[in-house]
Amino acid sequence: MAEVDPAARTAPAALAALQQGARRLAHALGAPASGWEVEVAATLDSTNAELLRRARAGVTRPTVLAAAAQTAGRGRRGRPWVTLPGQSLAFSVGLPLAPADWSGLSLVVGVAVAQALPTGVRLKWPNDLWWQGRKLGGILIETAGAAGSGSRYAVIGVGVNLATPALPPDAALDALPPAGLHELPGTAVDPGAWLAVLAPAVVQAVRRFEQDGFAPWQARYGALDALAGRPVRTSDGVEGVADGVDADGALRLRTAQGLRRVQAGEVSVRPC
Numbered sequence: 001m002a003e004v005d006p007a008a009r010t011a012p013a014a015l016a017a018l019q020q021g022a023r024r025l026a027h028a029l030g031a032p033a034s035g036w037e038v039e040v041a042a043t044l045d046s047t048n049a050e051l052l053r054r055a056r057a058g059v060t061r062p063t064v065l066a067a068a069a070q071t072a073g074r075g076r077r078g079r080p081w082v083t084l085p086g087q088s089l090a091f092s093v094g095l096p097l098a099p100a101d102w103s104g105l106s107l108v109v110g111v112a113v114a115q116a117l118p119t120g121v122r123l124k125w126p127n128d129l130w131w132q133g134r135k136l137g138g139i140l141i142e143t144a145g146a147a148g149s150g151s152r153y154a155v156i157g158v159g160v161n162l163a164t165p166a167l168p169p170d171a172a173l174d175a176l177p178p179a180g181l182h183e184l185p186g187t188a189v190d191p192g193a194w195l196a197v198l199a200p201a202v203v204q205a206v207r208r209f210e211q212d213g214f215a216p217w218q219a220r221y222g223a224l225d226a227l228a229g230r231p232v233r234t235s236d237g238v239e240g241v242a243d244g245v246d247a248d249g250a251l252r253l254r255t256a257q258g259l260r261r262v263q264a265g266e267v268s269v270r271p272c
C-alpha cells in the first residue's frame with residue numbers, strides 16, 4: 001500500500017503540487033494557443049460553481065479549474081462534497097458542447113476517469129468511482145445556457161479521494177466508508193500528477209462523445225460496471241437485479257414485474 005506523502009497534507013504543499021500538475025496539463029492541452037485555460041486556486045467554494053458563474057457572465061472559454069480546497073463542494077443530488085488540501089483532488093472542466101443527444105455524458109466521463117485510474121477501479125451507476133465496493137470519487141455535470149439551443153456550456157466536475165476523506169454530514173447514508181487512492185497498491189497520491197492525467201482523459205472523452213454519442217461507450221461501461229448482476233434498490237423503492245446499461249446510458253433493472261429502465265438523475269441506486 002502506498003504511503004501518503006506527509007508533505008501533501010499541508011495546504012501550501014497541496015497547492016504547489018497542483019500548480020506543477022497544471023503546468024503539465026497546460027502543455028498537454030496545447031494551452032494557451034489551443035484556446036484552453038488551466039487555472040489552480042488555493043480555495044474556492046466549488047470549482048463547478050465558479051465555472052457556472054463565469055459562463056452565466058458570458059465567459060465560456062474552455063477551462064480546467066482545480067482547487068486545493070473547496071468550502072462548498074457539491075455532489076450529485078444536492079449532497080455536499082468535502083475537499084480538504086492534500087486529501088482529495090477537485091477539478092472541473094468547462095467547455096461549450098453541442099452533442100446531438102446529451103444522454104450518457106456522465107457515464108462517458110466516468111469511463112474515462114476510471115480507465116485513467118489504476119486497474120480495479122469500477123463504476124457504480126451512473127458514475128460513482130468505486131474501489132472494492134467503496135466510493136473513491138464522483139462526477140457532477142452541470143450546464144449553463146438555454147436548454148434546447150444546440151450548444152451549452154458544460155461543467156464537468158471530478159472529485160477523487162487521495163487520502164481517506166473526511167466524512168460528509170450525510171455519511172450515514174453510505175453503507176461503507178469512502179476509499180482513497182492511497183489504499184491502491186503502488187499508487188502515488190500527488191494531486192498534481194493526477195490532475196495532469198485525468199483532465200486530458202476527460203477532455204478527449206467528451207469530444208468523442210460530442211461526435212458519436214454514448215453508443216460506442218456502452219461496452220466499455222459494461223466492462224467497468226460494478227453493479228452488473230447484483231441485486232439493487234432504487235431510492236424510490238424499486239428492487240431488481242442490475243442488468244447493464246442501454247445505448248442511452250439508462251440502467252436496466254430486471255424486476256419481478258419485468259425489465260425497468262432507470263434514467264440517471266431520477267433516482268439513486270444501492271446494492272442490497
Ligand SMILES: O=C(O)CCCC[C@@H]1SC[C@@H]2NC(=O)N[C@@H]21
Binds near residue numbers: 045157
Ligand atoms: O459523487 C458525487 O456526488 C459527485 C461529486 C463531484 C465532486 C466534484 S469536486 C470538483 C467539482 N466541484 C464541485 O463542487 N463538485 C465537483
